[in-house]
Amino acid sequence: MPELPEVEVLVRHLQPLLRRRTIRSVTVFRPKMTRPNSIAQLKRALLGCSFTDLQRRGKYLVFSLRQGRSPKPIQLLGHLGMTGRFYLRKQHLPMPRHTAVVLGLGALDLIFEDTRVFGRLSLDLTALERLGPKPLSPGFNPAVFAVALHKSAQSVKVKLLDQTVVAGIGNIYASEALFLARIAPTLPARDLNLKQIQALTSAIRRVLRLAIRRGSTIPLDWEGTGPRDGLFYYGRPDQTRTAGEERLRVYDRAGRPCPRCRTSIHRITQASRSTYFCPNCQPQILC
DNA sequence: CACCATGTTCCTTG
DNA sequence: CCAAGGAACATGGT
Numbered sequence A: 001m002p003e004l005p006e007v008e009v010l011v012r013h014l015q016p017l018l019r020r021r022t023i024r025s026v027t028v029f030r031p032k033m034t035r036p037n038s039i040a041q042l043k044r045a046l047l048g049c050s051f052t053d054l055q056r057r058g059k060y061l062v063f064s065l066r067q068g069r070s071p072k073p074i075q076l077l078g079h080l081g082m083t084g085r086f087y088l089r090k091q092h093l094p095m096p097r098h099t100a101v102v103l104g105l106g107a108l109d110l111i112f113e114d115t116r117v118f119g120r121l122s123l124d125l126t127a128l129e130r131l132g133p134k135p136l137s138p139g140f141n142p143a144v145f146a147v148a149l150h151k152s153a154q155s156v157k158v159k160l161l162d163q164t165v166v167a168g169i170g171n172i173y174a175s176e177a178l179f180l181a182r183i184a185p186t187l188p189a190r191d192l193n194l195k196q197i198q199a200l201t202s203a204i205r206r207v208l209r210l211a212i213r214r215g216s217t218i219p220l221d222w223e224g225t226g227p228r229d230g231l232f233y234y235g236r237p238d239q240t241r242t243a244g245e246e247r248l249r250v251y252d253r254a255g256r257p258c259p260r261c262r263t264s265i266h267r268i269t270q271a272s273r274s275t276y277f278c279p280n281c282q283p284q285i286l287c
Numbered sequence B: 001c002a003c004c005a006t007g008t009t010c011c012t013t014g
Numbered sequence C: 001c002c003a004a005g006g007a008a009c010a011t012g013g014t
Helices: A004-018 A039-046 A126-130 A142-150 A156-160 A171-181 A194-217
Strands: A025-028 A049-057 A060-067 A073-079 A084-090 A099-104 A108-114 A120-122 A266-270 A273-277
Touching: A004 A049, A004 A060, A004 A084, A004 A194, A025 A039, A039 A073, A060 A126, A073 A084, A073 A126, A142 A156, A142 A194, A156 A171, A171 A194, A171 A273
Parallel strands: none
Antiparallel strands: A025 A099, A049 A060, A060 A073, A073 A120, A084 A108, A099 A108, A266 A273
16 A cells, blocks of 8 residues: 555545544554554544544655634644555444554444555654655755765665655665666665656656556445555556556566666665566666 | 565664 | 665465
8 A cells, every 4th residue: 555656546545535524432552553652552642533634645645634613623643654654444344453543423433444554543643743845845856865865875776765855765766766766766865867767756756656647447345345445656456458558667676677778677676675687777887 | 484575763882 | 874784573275
């Protein structure tokens, strides 16, 4: 689920469904995921509140609520970690195996499920302060990006995962953006020239926008009863597609042909995480 | 058993 | 103080 496009699609899906609904119960199965808040703190803050809005910031979900007619807003921060999912479901059904938190909304429950327990749902919003510019806003541009990249000896791929540089890119779309920009992932961030920074800026925007658009066209199965559980990295599960229609051009495609030149895609490890690239289209040495 | 997995934070080292 | 690297978190798939 959890890079910017997946969170964006989830937020667009949930926002109109949550609006004006009131929280009537709060049940926490994984107390670690509400840290630094206790279960009691969450209940005290949320019981009786109604949702007024849901927004995305980077990979975070920002739920806005209001207690009765009180103008004082309450905000709740969600993060999906690696395997988290939010979805609405009829109440009184048996809880799924990895249910972390359930907000009872009357006829429906908002279920927060997370197998690996890396996700978060709390009243602590401070994580948002550390986020860099929004990649799809004018605040993210080659000049701003260049400043962030300029002083770092770290590889450009690792820099793309740094949420203070730009907020929302994860391991999959980092490889995808570098492929589109034809930049080698191992290039030290400070060595990118202006042209490359411009190319990467637009590649990031293009990759994220495209993923949102494609994700929005897929009939999502947020309750997780289907074959893909509402994930959309790998295309529509039900429909056959040709190689040229693959959503991801390089990620998880080691040994398969580059969609541009047919060279075999390579996989390397950077900062303990996999990177995929085409050694021909993304050469280490400038020509 | 081994290794891998869409993420963030904390701790250590230099 | 900062940058960079690695472990930790917890579980499941191959």
